[in-house]
Amino acid sequence: MQFKQEKESLSKALAVINKQYDRLASIPEYIGDDFTEKVLEDNRRRLRESLIVAKKEPYFARLDFKDEESEEVKATYIGKAGVFDENTGDVLITDWRAPIASLFYGFSGSEDDVYYQSPDGVVEGEIYLKRNIVTYEQELQRVVDRYIRGEQGSSGGDEFLLYKLEDQKDNRLRDIVATIQGEQNEIIRYPLNKAVIIQGVAGSGKTTVALHRLAYLLYEYREQLTAHRMIIFAPNTIFLDYISQVLPELGVGDIVQTTFPKWVMTSIIDDPKCSLESLSERRKTFFESGILEQNNWKGSLDFQQQIREQLSQLEKEWLPEEDFIPWENKQGVPLKKIRNWIEADFKGNPVTKKYERLKAKLTRWVEIEAKMYEEKKEQEQARKDGKQELRRYLRKWKKRKPYELYAQILKKMGRKDLLPPKNKITLDDLAPLLDIHDYWYGIERDEKFDHVVIDEAQDFSPYQVSVLNARTKTASFTILGDLAQGIHSNEGIDEWNNFINLFGTSRAKFFQMTKSYRSTYEIIAFSNIILSHLTNRPAFAEPVFRSGEDVHIQQVEAEEKSAEIISWVHKMKDQDMNTIAVILRSEAECNEIYPKLKEEIPELTIITTEDKSYEGGISLLPVYVSKGLEFDSVLMVDVDEEHYPETEQTIKLLYVGCTRALHHLSVIYSGKASKLISKG
Numbered sequence: 137m138q139f140k141q142e143k144e145s146l147s148k149a150l151a152v153i154n155k156q157y158d159r160l161a162s163i164p165e166y167i168g169d170d171f172t173e174k175v176l177e178d179n180r181r182r183l184r185e186s187l188i189v190a191k192k193e194p195y196f197a198r199l200d201f202k203d204e205e206s207e208e209v210k211a212t213y214i215g216k217a218g219v220f221d222e223n224t225g226d227v228l229i230t231d232w233r234a235p236i237a238s239l240f241y242g243f244s245g246s247e248d249d250v251y252y253q254s255p256d257g258v259v260e261g262e263i264y265l266k267r268n269i270v271t272y273e274q275e276l277q278r279v280v281d282r283y284i285r286g287e288q289g290s291s292g293g294d295e296f297l298l299y300k301l302e303d304q305k306d307n308r309l310r311d312i313v314a315t316i317q318g319e320q321n322e323i324i325r326y327p328l329n330k331a332v333i334i335q336g337v338a339g340s341g342k343t344t345v346a347l348h349r350l351a352y353l354l355y356e357y358r359e360q361l362t363a364h365r366m367i368i369f370a371p372n373t374i375f376l377d378y379i380s381q382v383l384p385e386l387g388v389g390d391i392v393q394t395t396f397p398k399w400v401m402t403s404i405i406d407d408p409k410c411s412l413e414s415l416s417e418r419r420k421t422f423f424e425s426g427i428l429e430q431n432n433w434k435g436s437l438d439f440q441q442q443i444r445e446q447l448s449q450l451e452k453e454w455l456p457e458e459d460f461i462p463w464e465n466k467q468g469v470p471l472k473k474i475r476n477w478i479e480a481d482f483k484g485n486p487v488t489k490k491y492e493r494l495k496a497k498l499t500r501w502v503e504i505e506a507k508m509y510e511e512k513k514e515q516e517q518a519r520k521d522g523k524q525e526l527r528r529y530l531r532k533w534k535k536r537k538p539y540e541l542y543a544q545i546l547k548k549m550g551r552k553d554l555l556p557p558k559n560k561i562t563l564d565d566l567a568p569l570l571d572i573h574d575y576w577y578g579i580e581r582d583e584k585f586d587h588v589v590i591d592e593a594q595d596f597s598p599y600q601v602s603v604l605n606a607r608t609k610t611a612s613f614t615i616l617g618d619l620a621q622g623i624h625s626n627e628g629i630d631e632w633n634n635f636i637n638l639f640g641t642s643r644a645k646f647f648q649m650t651k652s653y654r655s656t657y658e659i660i661a662f663s664n665i666i667l668s669h670l671t672n673r674p675a676f677a678e679p680v681f682r683s684g685e686d687v688h689i690q691q692v693e694a695e696e697k698s699a700e701i702i703s704w705v706h707k708m709k710d711q712d713m714n715t716i717a718v719i720l721r722s723e724a725e726c727n728e729i730y731p732k733l734k735e736e737i738p739e740l741t742i743i744t745t746e747d748k749s750y751e752g753g754i755s756l757l758p759v760y761v762s763k764g765l766e767f768d769s770v771l772m773v774d775v776d777e778e779h780y781p782e783t784e785q786t787i788k789l790l791y792v793g794c795t796r797a798l799h800h801l802s803v804i805y806s807g808k809a810s811k812l813i814s815k816g
């Protein structure tokens with residue numbers, strides 16, 4: 137009955153969508169210069185894009201709602217893009233980001249009155265139906281009622297979520313518009329002008345939520361935001377590739393997606409002689425050797441303060457020390473006056489701007505003073521001499537690049553030992569260099585970000601976040617991470633207060649996400665055992681109750697290891713798993729075993745720190761490279777005392793590896809099993 141009804145509604149909606157699309161597609165694209173025509177073309181382009189999305193999957197949900205002012209229960213169909221019926225002007229499909237759609241995500245089934253915030257104020261009312269609708273290639277596939285008013289126990293919500301979570305994954309992260317959960321919805325729709333900081337367990341949907349939040353912000357604050365002034369910082373290029381589909385799926389383009397080092401190197405360090413020490417190389421050395429680096433003082437706010445003090449000192453010393461006297465026997469501009477211009481009139485300007493303004497002012501002064509000579513010829517000569525003298529005067533102020541200033545500052549601090557060679561700048565030097573650049577050269581208003589997303593933010597230092605904050609219009613951030621996965625903790629933070637204090641409690645909003653959507657109950661319970669070994673650990677993950685197989689733990693003879701891996705991979709292939717990962721402790725070990733495995737598993741690919749993309753299928757990779765990714769089945773290899781002793785670093789690494797698995801996790805070891813997989 138419902139199915140038949142929905143089938144009819146779908147075909148009606150599709151008829152309108154197709155007709156509208158065909159009409160628009162028949163209008164030739166306008167490529168002239170007429171302003172009005174260009175605006176109209178732009179509108180048509182946007183409409184066409186929405187209709188293309190709607191043609192593919194018109195909607196995924198229906199919400200029946202009666203607002204208290206009205207007698208009638210109205211059905212709202214919710215889709216990825218909003219569509220109007222151009223004949224009637226009625227809303228045919230409501231965009232998932234519209235205020236009323238929030239009811240669909242936030243409503244958990246209580247019969248009490250509910251409300252949403254519309255542009256005209258609060259709308260109260262009652263929900264009669266909450267329904268998920270699955271379509272594929274314009275055909276209705278499934279109708280799942282999650283709530284029917286008056287019917288007991290009608291909470292198909294979990295059932296529908298489980299049906300979605302049981303899907304196998306390919307090589308890309310996907311959108312979740314049909315199943316956004318209440319706690320996720322709250323974060324996605326949190327207002328723009330605060331720093332939203334999220335601690336979320338592995339698999340809680342942090343990355344996914346951050347990307348949906350961007351799509352929401354662009355919709356809700358379309359007058360204030362532009363996509364190309366929003367930026368996502370992700371940990372590495374593989375990860376960027378892995379998340380690259382979500383925003384286009386949500387109809388959002390143009391948002392810059394990059395890594396912090398890449399962005400700093402291209403945007404401020406325009407010195408060809410400066411190059412970054414290979415970050416992957418450094419991290420590799422660190423993980424392969426297991427040697428922990430020193431605490432990162434260069435990432436601290438204390439270091440920033442010292443840099444700032446030195447900068448202001450340098451700026452003072454940089455000022456000229458003599459009067460400007462361009463012509464003999466004539467009064468020039470006294471030093472006192474010049475200093476006053478710089479310190480009072482040009483106050484608030486960055487150093488190079490002050491220089492530019494002073495240059496302009498002195499040039500004007502020369503022009504005016506030259507006119508005081510009576511003869512035209514004399515005037516011209518005076519102008520010429522004056523300008524020449526001005527060039528000489530200004531030449532005393534040497535232009536300095538950020539690296540040179542950095543070198544000078546560290547020397548003054550008596551810490552020359554902290555200066556990296558120019559061709560080997562390290563990650564820790566990027567925040568100070570950016571800070572120095574911005575102090576000296578300034579940031580243009582149109583260079584500032586409207587919103588910044590930092591993924592895996594536990595690996596960011598307070599200094600990095602502080603300089604990004606200075607480059608962001610209204611401290612508008614989405615900062616997400618998991619302290620339990622802070623495998624680069626020597627680079628980052630060990631508590632979120634480091635960032636909360638930086639913004640101030642009134643400018644920051646902290647959320648915790650403890651539900652894990654990625655893995656089965658058994659995998660999460662197993663990973664929580666590993667986590668229990670961590671002193672100062674964040675909250676345990678709570679599973680969404682999706683049960684699967686037990687985690688397989690097996691001891692194998694060292695010489696049988698390759699054979700065991702091969703047999704496991706074949707077993708997973710027989711179970712039709714899409715993405716399969718064999719995870720080892722180090723890259724060297726991956727390289728060593730790879731040829732042997734490849735003989736028996738020709739489709740096997742090895743993923744290393746240098747790789748730029750993840751192709752899916754069957755992968756062999758070191759554990760620290762697996763961070764952020766996910767696979768249907770995971771085999772953790774060498775989980776023994778030697779590879780995973782009880783240290784903070786290895787607890788986090790093993791936790792990261794195990795929580796990559798969606799449906800199946802196996803663990804093998806030779807010799808003694810790591811203590812981390814037994815209760816601590």
Ligand SMILES: Nc1ncnc2c1ncn2[C@@H]1O[C@H](COP(=O)(O)OP(=O)(O)OP(=O)(O)O)[C@@H](O)[C@H]1O
Nearest residue numbers: 312315316317338339340341342343344653654764
């Ligand atoms: N509401 C949801 N509905 C369906 N799937 C979801 C939902 N929330 C998260 N997921 C799925 O859970 C998985 C984990 O999501 P995501 O990678 O965003 O989590 P994360 O917290 O960033 O993970 P990690 O920190 O472990 O890398 C993804 O497959 C995502 O599609």
